[in-house]
Amino acid sequence: MESVIVAIDGPSGTGKSSTSKAVAAKLGLSYLDTGAQYRAITWWMISNGVDVHDADAVANAAGKPVIVSGTDPARPTITVDGADAAGPIRTEEVTSKVSAVSAVPEVRALITELQRTIAKDAEHGIVVEGRDIGTTVLPDADLKIFLTASPEARAARRSGELKGVDVHATKEALIKRDAADSSRKTSPLAKAGDAVEVDTTELTLDQVIECVVTLVDEKRTAAK
Numbered sequence: 141m142e143s144v145i146v147a148i149d150g151p152s153g154t155g156k157s158s159t160s161k162a163v164a165a166k167l168g169l170s171y172l173d174t175g176a177q178y179r180a181i182t183w184w185m186i187s188n189g190v191d192v193h194d195a196d197a198v199a200n201a202a203g204k205p206v207i208v209s210g211t212d213p214a215r216p217t218i219t220v221d222g223a224d225a226a227g228p229i230r231t232e233e234v235t236s237k238v239s240a241v242s243a244v245p246e247v248r249a250l251i252t253e254l255q256r257t258i259a260k261d262a263e264h265g266i267v268v269e270g271r272d273i274g275t276t277v278l279p280d281a282d283l284k285i286f287l288t289a290s291p292e293a294r295a296a297r298r299s300g301e302l303k304g305v306d307v308h309a310t311k312e313a314l315i316k317r318d319a320a321d322s323s324r325k326t327s328p329l330a331k332a333g334d335a336v337e338v339d340t341t342e343l344t345l346d347q348v349i350e351c352v353v354t355l356v357d358e359k360r361t362a363a364k
């Protein structure tokens with residue numbers, strides 16, 4: 141297998157970003173954080189006064205921002221209309237509004253197209269992480285992983301990142317966002333039938349990375 145495409149999906153705080161970046165770096169692959177793209181379009185909507193709960197308004201504006209993702213796992217970047225968006229897309233406001241924007245079918249169609257182009261252009265292959273990569277964006281991926289973890293573990297990891305934030309409030313917000321992402325009509329968060337499920341609750345990050353690297357190696361050996 142010359143180049144390899146790995147899809148990593150799962151709810152928030154299961155370790156998708158950390159695992160995907162490390163696996164891509166170890167194997168010399170590109171890396172794409174699709175959540176960052178949905179956050180970027182959400183940030184643009186907020187900055188341009190579009191009501192994120194007005195699906196028609198969001199759909200009409202969806203084609204306006206130019207979103208560019210840098211796919212080096214050692215230094216992933218994201219810009220919107222040329223401006224660095226890495227900081228502003230992580231605010232509480234964007235986090236609370238991203239599920240509404242990413243549920244709009246026109247938004248998903250545009251971002252999905254962008255993701256497929258990036259994956260196709262990745263010379264040595266790519267690790268793409270998100271919610272619908274194995275089911276919708278790249279259904280022919282060489283390897284599909286679905287990460288899970290208990291809500292308690294996920295909330296503890298997230299509140300560890302956002303210093304001083306209450307674990308209980310973080311857990312409630314995570315559960316609410318997962319429910320919205322899993323119940324939307326257009327390509328909801330879901331495990332693909334042929335994905336390998338890895339429960340990371342009791343695993344260290346290094347163990348999860350090792351597990352995914354081993355699965356990629358097995359696929360490559362089988363394809364020889």
Ligand SMILES: Nc1ncnc2c1ncn2[C@@H]1O[C@H](COP(=O)(O)OP(=O)(O)O)[C@@H](O)[C@H]1O
Pocket residue numbers: 150151152153154155156157158159297298301340343344345346348
């Ligand atoms: N297996 C793990 N054990 C402990 N902490 C982890 C594990 N995987 C990820 N983390 C930590 O949890 C936080 C959220 O991980 P992240 O990769 O951003 O998750 P996701 O992309 O699924 O939301 C990060 O601070 C990361 O270092």
Ligand SMILES: Nc1ccn([C@H]2C[C@H](O)[C@@H](COP(=O)(O)OP(=O)(O)O)O2)c(=O)n1
Pocket residue numbers: 151152153157174175176178179238239242243269270271272273317321
């Ligand atoms: N492939 C994807 C990736 C993310 N999304 C949406 C749904 C998620 O709540 C948001 C943000 O995703 P992101 O991976 O940044 O979220 P967390 O790192 O888990 O906080 O984007 C999506 O609809 N489809």
